[in-house]
Amino acid sequence: MKIIVLAKHAADPESEIHVGSDGKSVDERGLIFDINDWDRYAIEEAIRLKEAHGGEVVVVGVGSKCEDTLRKCLAMGADRAIKIPVDTGLDSYQTAEVVKEAIKDENFDLILTGLMSQDYNNALTGIILAGMLNIPFATAVTEIKVEDGRIAAKRELEGGLSEEVTLPVPCLLTIQSGINEPRYVSIMGIKRAKTKELREVSVSPATKSLEVEKMYLPPVKKADMITGSADEVAEKLIEIFKERGLL
Amino acid sequence: MRVFAVAEHRRGELNPISIELLNLANSIKGDGTSEAIVIGSDVSAYAEELAKYADKVWKIEDESLAEYNPELYVDVLMQLFSKEKPDIVLVGNTAMGSEFAPYLASKLNAPVVTDAVGVDVSNGIKVSRYIFQGKLMVDVLLREADTYVITIRQGVFKEEQEASGGIVDAGIKPSVTPSRQFVGFVEPEVGEVDISQADIIVSVGRGIEDASNIELAEELASLLGGVVAGSRPVIDNGWLPKDRQVGISGKTVKPKLYLALGISGAFQHIMGMKDSELIIAVNKDPEAPIFGVAHYGVVGDIFEIVPELVEKLREAKG
Ligand SMILES: Cc1cc2nc3c(=O)[nH]c(=O)nc-3n(C[C@H](O)[C@H](O)[C@H](O)COP(=O)(O)OP(=O)(O)OC[C@H]3O[C@@H](n4cnc5c(N)ncnc54)[C@H](O)[C@@H]3O)c2cc1C
Numbered sequence: 001m002k003i004i005v006l007a008k009h010a011a012d013p014e015s016e017i018h019v020g021s022d023g024k025s026v027d028e029r030g031l032i033f034d035i036n037d038w039d040r041y042a043i044e045e046a047i048r049l050k051e052a053h054g055g056e057v058v059v060v061g062v063g064s065k066c067e068d069t070l071r072k073c074l075a076m077g078a079d080r081a082i083k084i085p086v087d088t089g090l091d092s093y094q095t096a097e098v099v100k101e102a103i104k105d106e107n108f109d110l111i112l113t114g115l116m117s118q119d120y121n122n123a124l125t126g127i128i129l130a131g132m133l134n135i136p137f138a139t140a141v142t143e144i145k146v147e148d149g150r151i152a153a154k155r156e157l158e159g160g161l162s163e164e165v166t167l168p169v170p171c172l173l174t175i176q177s178g179i180n181e182p183r184y185v186s187i188m189g190i191k192r193a194k195t196k197e198l199r200e201v202s203v204s205p206a207t208k209s210l211e212v213e214k215m216y217l218p219p220v221k222k223a224d225m226i227t228g229s230a231d232e233v234a235e236k237l238i239e240i241f242k243e244r245g246l247l
Numbered sequence: 248m249r250v251f252a253v254a255e256h257r258r259g260e261l262n263p264i265s266i267e268l269l270n271l272a273n274s275i276k277g278d279g280t281s282e283a284i285v286i287g288s289d290v291s292a293y294a295e296e297l298a299k300y301a302d303k304v305w306k307i308e309d310e311s312l313a314e315y316n317p318e319l320y321v322d323v324l325m326q327l328f329s330k331e332k333p334d335i336v337l338v339g340n341t342a343m344g345s346e347f348a349p350y351l352a353s354k355l356n357a358p359v360v361t362d363a364v365g366v367d368v369s370n371g372i373k374v375s376r377y378i379f380q381g382k383l384m385v386d387v388l389l390r391e392a393d394t395y396v397i398t399i400r401q402g403v404f405k406e407e408q409e410a411s412g413g414i415v416d417a418g419i420k421p422s423v424t425p426s427r428q429f430v431g432f433v434e435p436e437v438g439e440v441d442i443s444q445a446d447i448i449v450s451v452g453r454g455i456e457d458a459s460n461i462e463l464a465e466e467l468a469s470l471l472g473g474v475v476a477g478s479r480p481v482i483d484n485g486w487l488p489k490d491r492q493v494g495i496s497g498k499t500v501k502p503k504l505y506l507a508l509g510i511s512g513a514f515q516h517i518m519g520m521k522d523s524e525l526i527i528a529v530n531k532d533p534e535a536p537i538f539g540v541a542h543y544g545v546v547g548d549i550f551e552i553v554p555e556l557v558e559k560l561r562e563a564k565g
Contacts, residue, residue: 013380014511014532026383090378090387092349093358120378122361124349131353136318136426139346152430156496157257157342160435160489167427178483209358214386218377220536223528223544233545234555237527238563240543244525246447246471246504247563 001055001146001169003046004103005078006113006125009061009069010036013118024212026119035069038114042175044182045144046112047077053146056080058106062095063087067198074193075185081198086205090212092124094205099125100132101203110151111172115140123174130172137172138165142179248279248334248368253324253348254297255339256285257315258432261293264339264401269300271399272337273408275368276302279334281410284327284417286320288313294414301412305331307419317347318425324351326419333394335372340398352396358389359396364403376400380513381536400514438490440474447473448502450493450520453480454509454530454549461486463553464508470560476500478510494519508549512537529553 011017016030035043046057059073062084070081084102088094103111113126123139130137142162143154151167156176167173226236241247252268254261265283272281283297283304288311294304307323328336336351338344340362352359358372365375365386372389374397389395442448449468455461455477464475475491482492493500495515505523510516512528512535520526521540528541529549538544545552 011379013382017379017382019383026379090385096353118380121376121380123345124359124361127346127349128353128359131350137350138317138427140342154433155342157432158495159499160492160497162433164430164433165427166430171427177479181485208390210360210387210389212385213373213388215378216384216386217534218381218384218536218539220539223526223538223541225538225544225546227546230547230551230555233547233552234559237543237545237556238559240525240527241471241504244503246525247560 001049001053001109002107003049003055003057004106004108004111005039005043005046005057005059005073006099006111007039007043007059007061007066007069007073008036008114008117009033009063009066010117010119019215019217024215026215033065033068035072036114036117036119038116038118038175038177040182041177041179042112042114043073043076043078044180045175048180049110049144049146050077055109058082058108060084060099060102062098070198071190071193072185074196074198075189076183078196080196083198083200084203085200086203088205090120090122091205091209092122092128093207093209095125096128096132097205097207098203099129102201109169111170113172113174115174115176126172126174133172135170135172136167137174138167139174140176141173142176144173144179248276249282249332250276250279250335250337251282251284251333252301252337253344254283254285254293255341255343256287256290256293257343261296262339262341264341264344264399265293265297266300266407267401267404268337268339268399269297270407271366271404273300273410274404275335275366277368282331283412284324286312286323298412298414300407300410302410303412304414305417306414307417309420311421314429315343316425316427316429317350318423318427319421320347321351321354322421322423323419325354326422327417328355328394335368336394336396338396338398340400344398348396348398355394355396356392357394357396358392360387360389361398362400363397364400366397377514380511382534401518436489438488440491442474442476442491442493443498443500445474445500446502447471447504448476448493448500448523449473449506449508450476450478450510451481451508452478452510455481455486458484458486463557467506467553467557467560470557470564471504473502473504478516507537507541508553510537511535512540
């Protein structure tokens with residue numbers, strides 16, 4: 001089975017997030033980049049499918065700085081990587097468009113992507129790509145089985161409920177967190193993977209579907225803040241518990 | 248403007264997001280119309296409910312539409328939209344809507360935005376949404392197009408505007424055999440503790456760092472007479488069983504006390520606990536969105552606060 005995985009080099013929402021001076025972008029200072037958390041599960045799943053059924057795993061990254069993430073995927077067990085050095089920002093149409101172009105000669109059976117990216121949270125690229133390629137798809141997948149040439153996938157719905165669906169190949173699945181336990185790779189492992197192929201493909205998007213007008217901090221209704229030393233805070237919390245009859 | 252809203256239902260129940268989509272449609276339609284679309288095998292009851300909030304309700308009925316299937320949904324919607332031209336198509340940002348809407352958009356060649364919390368049509372189409380898991384917001388201006396597809400966050404457009412629309416059978420049948428097949432629903436696993444019944448919940452997030460630290464939360468919970476629950480990463484990492492997950496894809500809880508320890512407060516988590524009677528959050532990040540729903544907040548390290556709290560509670564109990 002030939003599997004393509006999309007992996008994004010994405011800013012961690014737990015790093016320092018500030019609006020840039022133009023008011024339309026995120027200030028790069030303070031941001032920590034790594035493989036998008038959902039894509040970590042997708043690459044792991046692809047490698048497991050390959051280990052069980054044979055085949056090849058090709059990882060595709062979009063972005064001028066995505067190399068570290070591609071190398072990490074190679075170290076985890078992907079066979080080769082394709083880098084598309086364009087920055088598409090929030091415009092998922094552009095991301096899908098360049099990926100479609102870059103993989104047009106790859107005869108894939110399956111495309112896996114993360115459910116969404118941890119930075120822009122669009123959850124769009126994979127689905128738009130499936131639309132452009134005219135292939136069946138399923139999102140928020142938490143289990144994959146290969147049965148008689150079809151893919152059986154469990155999809156997460158709301159409130160703990162899931163649905164089971166089957167799809168023919170080729171198809172595209174977006175992966176929900178928790179589907180597996182992604183393997184750890186060491187810095188040494190990443191260095192060793194340097195010999196694996198990482199090919200750059202230059203394609204640029206022809207269309208633009210949106211423009212960022214403004215980025216800003218969300219308005220928050222603030223909680224009553226309890227301050228003081230740990231000791232004082234614990235004291236005050238116990239008072240609140242007592243007031244509420246919780247103790 | 249003609250604003251269409253695709254209603255959602257599952258297992259005999261209309262999802263309230265369907266009405267919220269119509270609330271938004273009514274507020275942006277100007278001198279146009281709000282039109283609901285409801286797809287299924289027998290949708291009359293839903294159509295009647297939707298008609299109270301829409302200028303028109305389109306029914307698309309067929310045996311093969313009994314269960315949601317994205318290929319069939321997109322097929323019948325494309326048939327409807329080839330005759331009835333929408334300016335904006337609104338869809339719930341749910342497990343169902345967030346799946347088929349982008350596919351529909353790609354077929355309509357329509358700009359698409361997901362998880363919107365604001366839609367402004369006064370000067371082009373401008374959509375507001377959260378990014379970075381609730382840490383920032385962005386306003387995006389969509390390129391000019393015939394049709395736009397926007398998925399809407401649940402619980403935002405609650406203000407109802409009554410209408411009294413007519414119900415029309417669109418007379419549309421699926422024109423394709425779907426390659427994706429629905430097999431069945433898989434029920435959630437049931438464990439020993441039902442967190443939705445607990446009065447006191449000590450809930451831990453990724454900030455708890457390791458399985459071995461769950462014990463600390465267990466200790467606090469037992470002193471308070473409560474149970475331990477967690478955010479999704481805690482469950483994904485296997486530190487707590489799945490039935491302890493609070494949030495949109497876990498359980499909804501309304502305890503007397505919800506103590507959130509090292510939880511950032513992503514929307515998907517908040518949806519599962521925001522109606523708790525008393526919410527107290529401890530987080531080392533003063534900007535954590537959890538402080539937006541908490542009644543009391545502590546900016547601090549849970550590994551300093553919780554042991555202190557445990558000790559004091561022990562003393563108090565003697
Ligand atoms: C379709 C979908 C469904 C989802 N369903 C759910 C769901 O049902 N439930 C759910 O919870 N999530 C759900 N999520 C995931 C959600 O988007 C967030 O990723 C998740 O809630 C984050 O969990 P967290 O707050 O524990 O982790 P993080 O966002 O990583 O936050 C950890 C927090 O801990 C704080 N912290 C770290 N160390 C300490 C310390 N020592 N002391 C104090 N504070 C500390 C940090 O400041 C940070 O705020 C879903 C996502 C999607 C896309």
